[in-house]
Amino acid sequence: MAVDVSSAALAALSGLGFGLSLIVAIGAQNAFVLRQGVQGQHIFAVVTVCALSDVVLIAAGVGGFGVVVQSVPAVLTVVRYAGAAFLLGYAVLAARRAFASSALTAGPAGTTVALGATVATCLALTWLNPHVYLDTVVLLGSFANTYASPDRWFLGAGAMLGSIVWFTALGYGARLLGPLFARPIAWRVLDSAIAVVMTLLALGLLLAGFSS
Template identity: 50%
Template sequence: MARTLLKSRKSFEVTSAFVTGFATGFALILAIGAQNAFVIRQGLAKSHVFWLCLLCATSDALLITVGVLGFGAIVDAFPSLPAVMTYGGAAFLIAYGALRLWAAWQGNYDMQLAGRTAALWPTLATAAAFTWLNPHVYLDTLGLIGAISTDYAPPARYVFGAGAVTSSFVFFFSLGYGARLLAPIMQSARAWRALDVIIGLVMWALALKLIS
């Protein structure tokens, strides 16, 4: 009887850890940031959606894994790393925001309206920059998720991490493929221009938030 109760308790702890990890990870990436805005744009264009979502989710999985296993040692070894990442990420956001605003100013959306966008590798390179040059990604995955995971002892800690990783895959693939539901209203250059203006301003706002 005691063995059965102990087994049930461990099963509950593991399930609870997974659910908590999933909920925590989903909540942290739910806000529309630079990476999410890019995924939405590509989803609307129906361009390289699978590989883009896979890259974003896999990147999150790697960062979450490092966070759960321990990120503090890395910061201790490289104390200037957060500052370097902050200014590098801000510079990239400013540049990409300017690119989107320039595209809106030019108003040439023949490729998008024809269903053609940038090639796969440039698209993935841009997505990788949004991921790995964003200090908030490290704060969320390495810092917060890593810190919360310490509330659990192994193996529940690793199950918590698995829940957070699962949430990233569910979120990004839902965002990428769900965005095409808005495709019917993106059939004009005016709609694409409005989207680029919004994305450009969001990028600049995020850059300002980083450096301030």
């Protein structure tokens, strides 16, 4: 079947814009990538995990898996409460870093965390977040399926590209903030902000669960 190049290009651009509109926001995943980027720790691994996770989720959404997610709300309920618990735990760790007496004397990079623990944290922040499924699987998938095949897959490819570009820019671009974070007090401010963001996201998940 012949592919209409102009139609495919427009679909891909729509996917790129739509995908970026969903991920370019303050959230648990972005906050984690930012901190790892500023620290200069395991950036490639973190960026890869986030980008590949989005690619898989977007492909699932475009392929119609969003219908399955919507038809089994219990799955999102389990993810919601597990995600809220994890976010609250991460918020506590960030708050402890922010208010520990060593925070004012620690070097910019802080304590190096093992690659395995970093990847595990990144996976949890990604896959235990129900908004990830609602955004990339349900919302983006529903939008993509308004397009006929194969254009919807070009739209999905555009969204995937947006995720790869965003996480790469966030992870490696954060290094430009290095001079600012040469001052230990900047780490206290960053960790305080992360603790607040994680707590608010966790509370949002819990409140959404109670109201549903």
